[in-house]
Amino acid sequence: MALKLQVNTERLVRELEHLASYSDTPPPAITRILFTKPDLEARAYLKELFQEAGLKVREDPLGNLFARWEGHAPELPAVGTGSHIDAIPYAGMYDGTVGVLGGLEAIRALQQAGFKPHRSIELLVFTAEEPTRFGIGCLGSRALSGALSPEALRALKDSEGNSLEEVRQKAGYTGPLEEVRLPENHYAAFVELHIEQGPVLEQEGVPLGVVTAIAAPASLRVVLEGEGGHAGTVLMPDRKDALCAAAEIILGVEAFARGSGSINTVATTGFCEVHPNAINSVPSRVRLEIDVRDVEQSRRDQVVRNILQGVEQVCTRRNIRYSVEIINMDPPAKSASEVLRALVEACGEASVRFKLMVSRAYHDALFMARIAPTAMLFIPCRGGISHRPDEYASPEDIARGVQVLALTLAKLSQAEEKGPPKDEPLTLND
Amino acid sequence: MALKLQVNTERLVRELEHLASYSDTPPPAITRILFTKPDLEARAYLKELFQEAGLKVREDPLGNLFARWEGHAPELPAVGTGSHIDAIPYAGMYDGTVGVLGGLEAIRALQQAGFKPHRSIELLVFTAEEPTRFGIGCLGSRALSGALSPEALRALKDSEGNSLEEVRQKAGYTGPLEEVRLPENHYAAFVELHIEQGPVLEQEGVPLGVVTAIAAPASLRVVLEGEGGHAGTVLMPDRKDALCAAAEIILGVEAFARGSGSINTVATTGFCEVHPNAINSVPSRVRLEIDVRDVEQSRRDQVVRNILQGVEQVCTRRNIRYSVEIINMDPPAKSASEVLRALVEACGEASVRFKLMVSRAYHDALFMARIAPTAMLFIPCRGGISHRPDEYASPEDIARGVQVLALTLAKLSQAEEKGPPKDEPLTLND
Structure with a gap:
């Protein structure tokens, strides 16, 4: 079967730009936080597009959105693709959205080419891949894969004290959270298209990355409690300044990240909140949120241990009370060989050069890998820049990714029932 | 003339507690920001009390509030007392308020004792001693003394972009700002009652402090601009992390403060705001606000120079763009000998032990000293703690301060026209 696929690049770019208009910050800065007005409006827009494409739309009680193209054998495990549309404050317009609208365009290209799927193809929009509102990333895919229980979901509160329960119900998602988790055999395969969010593809001039593993982050929340007071009258030796401890x-x-011994270790204090935060007041309390990643789990865990030890030493020396909460410390995921094989073959059919590579960013695919054979497809982004308003992927690169995604989905949807798993070694180019 | 003064401690404490109920945070934390609802309601409450005491109430276009007890010689320069009622976020209930309600109680005690003032006595409530809203402390007294021009006032904006002009007019203060500045001969003397906000009086067991000088702070605003990006994908050597620069x-x-060579040097980074402040995003921009104080101006200025140099070195090394704004760098004030003398004599009459001391906190008196002979009176506060919900001054200490304040106001109001200034040396116990 030789598929003649026509990706409508113009329409796809137009839709990406329209999706970007749902934002809490003026363009080009995108801010789209879970269950805010822009998020709900963007969801409504997508549902309309999905329905126009003849897909059957379903939402689960957490807001995960499924658009299904029914196959000839709807009783077989489906093939999934998709990503997320939420965006951290002042982010760009390609992170996540390319995998959602690109997934839709892949389906439309297959439809237009007259392709008829055997297994159903499902396009997913995951709820809250970004941790902005509830402090934990991949909320939707964690819940779908069972990595986050309904009890844990019910315990979540945002920084304003609103529980996830209140927030989702106010947004119209009222069903029992027990219904969110997917059975392990729901998907025969899952593949996520995403911008690289790193500089490798652009630097090496390679148009596609086939992701063999995802480096998962550990996230820590550190609360420091010192002693406040008047900035003029509390003498230096008497101070227990929580911000000075935070600075250390x-x-x-x-x-610790720089000294890990590997360029692949990254650690970031991305969040710092000071109380009472007034120029003439000694800071009494500081909350830090810290992100640590590595493709090598043991090395990452060593950095986390160093940080925990460092917090203890600083706070003991400075007489600061503290608490550390490990928000998450997920293992990395390895891609499934059958999905990799489909991707590699699709690249061959489309005559697109690719690179086997590792993802250092978090992705919903990390959790989908727990319940389905999973892999990812990366397209280059300018300067490796992401989570910023100037994030950019070219229409050509996006279209190339969509074409390979479509061919891959076609292959996976025609695949027979799985035999026993083959243990073929994968070489990571870490 | 021997005045028999009865300070009504119970009423004064009741009024302090009632004033504390006007707050944007639940008790015991007081938050009363310029021209917010609690601030306006507290002002209304005070005006009512002042009118009940027979005082003539006037407000200037900046919201400075004057309550005048007309003397026999209303044409002579008056005697002023007073302080402020605004409170930084999560502050306590005594800072400033003791000088306002204590000043009122002093006047009422004089009235009840049958005292008739020669010069008028004016009780002042200064607008925004705290810098919370417009980033600059002593807004009202700066403007009264001419240290801040109407043009400079009109240029002020709060962090939400509201100009002082809009904000004051919305609060009902609509007159021209040109009318705020007081003539130099408006007051014959000014004396401010305040809690110490430091531990000295309590530690030494002395019930009153007579302030011979006020150490004025320098305030700096530092904005650091690095480069944002995804916390997983921007490798450590490629980072321009604004928060790491801020930490240094x-x-x-x-x-620099600890190493100044004097215990009297204090420096504080009380404010730190991070952008975009998301756990998985490398901080691209940080704003710091820094407060530096010393009783010795040259030593303070050296610390400021060290900080400026430090910012430059850190930012050059880390490839971070930066700007530093010196918000203010006021000279210290020395108290006027005639006001000190009245205070010392009043302490003698009331048989209250006192200590000559220096103030390390900012006060409206610092600016009143530019247009009137000025001094301050300190009462102890528990543990030297201020700008915190557990700030506390005992009713006995407050009453003692009010009694001495009343005797001082009586003395100053009876004083004849000033002769040529006498240059008597003052010894500071720095």
């Missing part, structure tokens, strides 16, 4: 910890986080 | 500066501020 921030520099420690940086130093 | 915060530790530098602390180290």
Whole structure:
């Protein structure tokens, strides 16, 4: 079967731009936080597009959105693709969205080419891949895969004290959270298209990355409690300044990552909140949130241990009370060989050069890998820049990714029932 | 003339507690920001009390509030007392308010004792001693003394972009700002009652402090601009992390103060705001606000120079763009000998032990000293704690301060026209 696929690049770019208009910050800065007005409006827009494409739309009680193209054998496990549309404050317009609208365009290209799927193809929009509102990333895919229980979901509160329960119900998602988790055999395969969010593809001039493993982050929340007071009258030796302790910890986080022995270790204090945050008041309390990643789990875990030890040392020396909460510390995921094989073959059919590579960003695919054979497809982004308003992927690169995604989905949807798993070794180019 | 003064401590404490109920945070945390609802309601409450005491109430276009007890010689320069009622976020209930309600109680005690003032006595409530809303402290007294011009006032904006002009007019203060500045001969003397906000009086067991000088702070605003990006994908050597640069500066501020050679040097980074402030995003921009104080101006200025140099070095090394704005760098004020003398004599009459001391906190008196002979009176506060919900001054200490304040106001109001100024040396016990 030789598929003649026509990706409508113009329409796809137009839709990406329209999706970007749902934002809480003026363009080009995109801010789209879970269950805010822009998020709900963007969801409505997508549902309309999905329905126009003849897909059957379903939403689960957490807001995960499924658009299904029914196959000839709807009783067989389906083939999934998709990504997320939420965006951290002042982010760009390609992170996640390319995998959602690109997934839709892949389906439309297959439809237009007269392709008829054997297994159903499902396009997913995951709820809250970004941790902005509830402090934990991949909320939707964690719940779908069972990595986050309904009890844990019910315990979540945002920084304003609203529980996820209130927030989702106000947004119209009222069903029992027990219905969110997917059975393990729901998908025969899952593949996520995403911008690289790193500089490798652009630097090496390779148009596609086939992801063999995802480096998962550990996230820590550190609360420091010192003693406040008047900035003029509390003498220096009497101070228990929570911000000075925080400053030492921030520099420690940086130093531990730099000193890990590998360029692949990154650690970031991305969040710092000071109380009472007034120029003439000694800071009494600081909350830090720290992200540590590595493709090598043991090395990452060593950095986390160094940070925990560093926090203890700084706080003991400075007489600061503290608490550390490990928000998550997920293992990395390895891609499934059958999905990789489909991707590699699709690249061949489309005559697109590719690179086997590792993802250092978090993705919903990390959790989908727990319940389905999973892999990812990366397209280059300018300067490796992401999570910023100037994030950019070219229409050509996006279209190339969509074409390979479509061919891959076609292959996977025609695949027979799986035999026993073959243990073929994968070489990671870490 | 021997005045028999009865300070109504119970009423004064009741009024302090009632004033504390006007707050944007639940008790015991007081938050009363310029021209917010609690601030306007507290002002209305005070005006009612002032009118009940027979005082003539006037407000200037900036919201400075004057309550005048007309003397026999209303044409002579008056005697002023007073303080402020605004409170930084999560502050306590005594800072400033003791000088306002204590000043009122002093006037009422004089009235009840049958005292008739020669010069008028004016009780002042200064607008925004705290810098919370417009980033600059002593807004009202700066403007009264001419240290801040109407043009400079009109240029002020709060962090949400509202100009002082809009904000004051919305609060009902609509007159021209040109009318705020007081003539130099408006007051024959000014004396401010305040809690110490430091531990000295309590530690030494002395019930009153007579302030011979006020150490004025320098305030700096530092904006750091690095480069944002995804916390997983931007490798450590490629980072321009604005928060890591900020952390070095915060530790530098602390180290320069500790290393100044004097226990009297304090420096604080009280404000730190991070952008975009998301756990998985490399901080691209940080704003710091830094407060530096010393009783010795040259030593303070050296610390400021060290900080400026430190910012430059850190930012050059880390490839971070930066700007530093010196918000203010006021000279210290020395108290006027004639006001000190009245205070010392009043302490003698009331048989209250006192200590000559220096103020390390900012006060409206610092600016009143530019247009009137000025001094301050300190009462102890528990543990030297201020700007915190557990700030506390005992009713006995407050009453003692009010009694001495009343005797001082009586003396100053009876004083004849000033002769040529006498240059008597003052010894500071720095």
